[in-house]
Amino acid sequence: MGQLRLIARLDIKGPNLIKAIQLEGVRKLGDPQEFARRYYKNGIDEILYMDAVASLYGRGMLTQIVARTAEEVFVPITVGGGIRSVDDVRDMLRAGADKVAVNSAATHRPEIITEIAETFGSQCMVLSIDAKRNGKDQWEAYRDGGREHTDLDVVEWAKRGQALGAGEILLTSVDKEGTRKGFDLDLVRSVSDAVTIPVIASGGMGRLDDLTNVVKDGHADAVAMAHVLHFDTIPLPDIREHAISDQLPVRTL
Amino acid sequence: MTTVGIVDYGTSNLLSVTRAFEHVGATVEPVSNAEQATKADRLVLPGVGAFGNCQSGLKGRDLWDSVDEFMRSGKPFLGICVGMQMMLDGSEEFGHYDGFGLIPGRVGAIPLSGTDGRPHKIPHIGWNRLSSPESGDNWKGTILDGVEPGASVYFVHSFTAQPQDDGHRLANTDYDGCRISAAIRRDNAYGCQFHCEKSGPVGLKIIENFLKL
Numbered sequence: 449m450g451q452l453r454l455i456a457r458l459d460i461k462g463p464n465l466i467k468a469i470q471l472e473g474v475r476k477l478g479d480p481q482e483f484a485r486r487y488y489k490n491g492i493d494e495i496l497y498m499d500a501v502a503s504l505y506g507r508g509m510l511t512q513i514v515a516r517t518a519e520e521v522f523v524p525i526t527v528g529g530g531i532r533s534v535d536d537v538r539d540m541l542r543a544g545a546d547k548v549a550v551n552s553a554a555t556h557r558p559e560i561i562t563e564i565a566e567t568f569g570s571q572c573m574v575l576s577i578d579a580k581r582n583g584k585d586q587w588e589a590y591r592d593g594g595r596e597h598t599d600l601d602v603v604e605w606a607k608r609g610q611a612l613g614a615g616e617i618l619l620t621s622v623d624k625e626g627t628r629k630g631f632d633l634d635l636v637r638s639v640s641d642a643v644t645i646p647v648i649a650s651g652g653m654g655r656l657d658d659l660t661n662v663v664k665d666g667h668a669d670a671v672a673m674a675h676v677l678h679f680d681t682i683p684l685p686d687i688r689e690h691a692i693s694d695q696l697p698v699r700t701l
Numbered sequence: 702m703t704t705v706g707i708v709d710y711g712t713s714n715l716l717s718v719t720r721a722f723e724h725v726g727a728t729v730e731p732v733s734n735a736e737q738a739t740k741a742d743r744l745v746l747p748g749v750g751a752f753g754n755c756q757s758g759l760k761g762r763d764l765w766d767s768v769d770e771f772m773r774s775g776k777p778f779l780g781i782c783v784g785m786q787m788m789l790d791g792s793e794e795f796g797h798y799d800g801f802g803l804i805p806g807r808v809g810a811i812p813l814s815g816t817d818g819r820p821h822k823i824p825h826i827g828w829n830r831l832s833s834p835e836s837g838d839n840w841k842g843t844i845l846d847g848v849e850p851g852a853s854v855y856f857v858h859s860f861t862a863q864p865q866d867d868g869h870r871l872a873n874t875d876y877d878g879c880r881i882s883a884a885i886r887r888d889n890a891y892g893c894q895f896h897c898e899k900s901g902p903v904g905l906k907i908i909e910n911f912l913k914l
Contacts, residue, residue, distance in 0.1 A: 451827045451853070488901070493828055493855075522721055524855060524899050541713040544720065546899060568713045569750030571824055571857045615824055615857075644813075646822045669822055699828035699853035 451697045452663055453493040453670035454687060456677050457650060458483060460529070461500045462509055467678055468626045477678055481517050487677065488521040490684040491701045495521060496618070496648075496672055498549070498576075499529025500593060511543045518544025528576050528618070534563050541568065549576040549618050552591040555598045555605075558612055565613030573616075574648075575609035577602055579635055580622040587635055594622040602635070603642050610643045617643060618672070621651040628654025628675055636666030648672050656682060656690040663696050703912045706732040706741030708768060708784075710758040714898070718747045718781065721898035725909045738767035742776060743912070748783030752792040752808060752860065755783045756799070769801050777914040778890040779844070785885060785892025786862050794860045804887050806864040815877025828853040829874040829895075831883055834867060844891050844910045845872060845884060854883070854893075854900035854907075862894065889914060 458480045459466050465480040477483070484495050495517065499510045514527055527540045528549030537548050553560050554575060564573045578594045579587040579602040587602035598605075606617050619639050621632040631652040640647040646669035649662045653673045662668045676682040691698040705722055709715055709731040719729045722745070732738050746768060748755045759765045772778040772788065780788050787800045792808035800808070814820045830851050833839055840846055856874065862882045864870055871891070872884040885892045891911065897904040 451829055453827045491901070518717065519720055520724070522724070522899060522905060523901055524857075524896075538713075542716060544716055546714065546717060570859075571749065571826070572713065616826065644820065644823055646824070646826050670827070699830075700851070701853075 451699055452691065453648075454684070454691070454698060455494040455496050455648060455670055455672040456484070456487040456492045457496045457498065457672040457674045459498050459500050459674065460510055460513060463513070465678065466500060467674060469675075480513055483678060484517045484521050487684060488523060491688060492523060492684060493699065494524045494526065494670070496526045496549070497528070499527075511539060514540065514543040514545050526574055526618075528574070533560070534567050537564050537568060537572070541572070547572050547574050547616070549574040551576040551578060554609070555589060555591045555600060558608065561609055561612040561614050565615070570613050570615035573614050574618050575606070575614035575616070576618040576620070577605060578620050578622050579632070581632065581635070585634055585638060587638075590622055594625075603638050606639045606643050610645050614645060616646050616648060618648045618650060624652030625650070626675070627652055630654065630658045631662040631666055631668075633661060633666040636662055636668050640667040640669065646670060656687065659687065659691060660694045660696065702726060702728050703743070704728045704730060705743045705745055705912065706730050706737060707745045707747065708738065708759075708764060709733045710755070710762050710764055712747050712749050712755065712758065714747055714749050714896075718745060718898045721905060721908055722912075725905055725912065727912055733762060733764075735763055735767035738764060738771055741771070743914075744768070744771050744776070744778050746778070746780045746784035746787070748781060748785075748787065750783065752783055752786060752794040753796060753798045755787060772801060772803050772890040775889050777911060779911050780892040781898070782858060782894060782896060785894055786860065788885065788890065788892045789862050789864065792860060803890055804864050804869045804885055804892075805866060806862060806869075808860050808862050811859060811861050811876065811881065812879050815879060817878060819877070821877045824857055824859045825876050825881070826857045827855070829856050829876065831872045831874060834870045834873050840871070843871060843886060844893070844907050844914070846910050848903060848906060852903045854895040854897065854903055856881075856895045858894060862892070
């Protein structure tokens with residue numbers, strides 16, 4: 449495998465960085481750009497902005513956040529939430545994003561994956577899948593922030609997404625998101641082994657060993673982290689150091 | 702203050718490249734016609750997506766000949782990602798396309814498996830280490846001046862430049878045993894496969910070096 453990427457996931461609502469905490473609801477954490485800047489200084493490999501409500505409302509605020517971030521953060525920036533058309537992608541790229549993550553729109557109209565890939569290249573087109581377990585080793589894809597069924601089997605959907613031109617898969621476990629109890633390893637492994645494009649595991653990072661497990665056992669190519677970074681329960685340099693001591697192929701700074 | 706022309710032919714990452722150059726103090730002038738290309742002191746050719754699209758993007762804007770001329774002029778030139786790949790003779794990505802042919806060699810697909818025979822993920826996405834193809838330091842005075850061998854930069858690509866002459870290789874990277882050409886050079890014309898504009902402080906250092914050539 450190539451080098452493991454450590455990604456900071458910042459969920460945005462309006463002007464704020466938010467974090468959903470299980471049994472507690474959503475907490476506002478502050479200016480997302482401040483967080484992104486700190487992560488960049490501390491050596492994050494990529495930034496992932498996800499607009500929590502963009503499927504429901506407008507997106508103007510997110511564009512501004514991305515534009516300001518891209519002026520001082522020189523690592524790849526992925527933006528997701530409410531991307532519905534090639535024009536939406538162009539707007540995000542113009543604001544300074546390098547890739548877009550598409551979920552709902554692709555489940556409604558899978559051809560959008562091909563349209564984006566053909567216009568901007570596959571490297572731009574991240575298929576975002578919110579996966580919820582509905583049986584042993586079976587998961588269903590959800591849309592609109594994990595609220596709505598799609599009846600799509602996650603592994604089959606990931607394979608189809610690859611065939612349509614997706615360059616990466618962002619795989620979020622709805623069950624594990626916000627729990628800090630570890631990744632859904634079976635889910636990550638099932639998808640990662642079924643496709644030849646990189647898979648970003650998201651949802652569940654709480655301890656350093658979770659990272660090791662999702663790479664060694666889950667075969668993740670990249671790991672998205674939110675809570676541990678936003679609340680600074682595990683500082684980023686410690687995560688990288690731990691990865692190196694566990695012989696995970698992260699970059700050395 | 703150093704001025705740099707960045708070729709604007711419809712690629713999606715123009716803004717990222719522009720911001721990175723501005724961040725290290727350059728004045729950026731977008732280059733969208735032959736006259737502007739010829740006038741520039743330094744020229745950067747970004748490129749993302751498919752080789753054929755980039756080629757037709759340049760030709761459709763009547764920029765091909767002026768960019769071709771520029772990279773042979775001795776003035777500092779930098780091709781990034783597909784912009785680097787176009788410096789070779791041609792590519793097999795989705796058909797057969799001719800490149801500028803400044804550096805002999807072709808652009809081919811990254812092998813689908815590592816040298817251990819195990820399949821690996823394509824595209825090659827992520828941070829990977831730069832190594833010098835020769836023993837000793839051949840980076841002095843180049844865009845990699847002061848960059849530590851082993852420093853990581855950000856790659857995202859499925860195709861890779863294969864220069865015929867190892868003398869044109871400035872830096873390589875290793876993807877599961879596959880030798881990937883990371884940076885190439887012929888005289889003052891440079892190419893980097895990685896995205897220097899997205900490679901953190903190391904990438905910014907490389908951009909600064911380019912501005913000092």
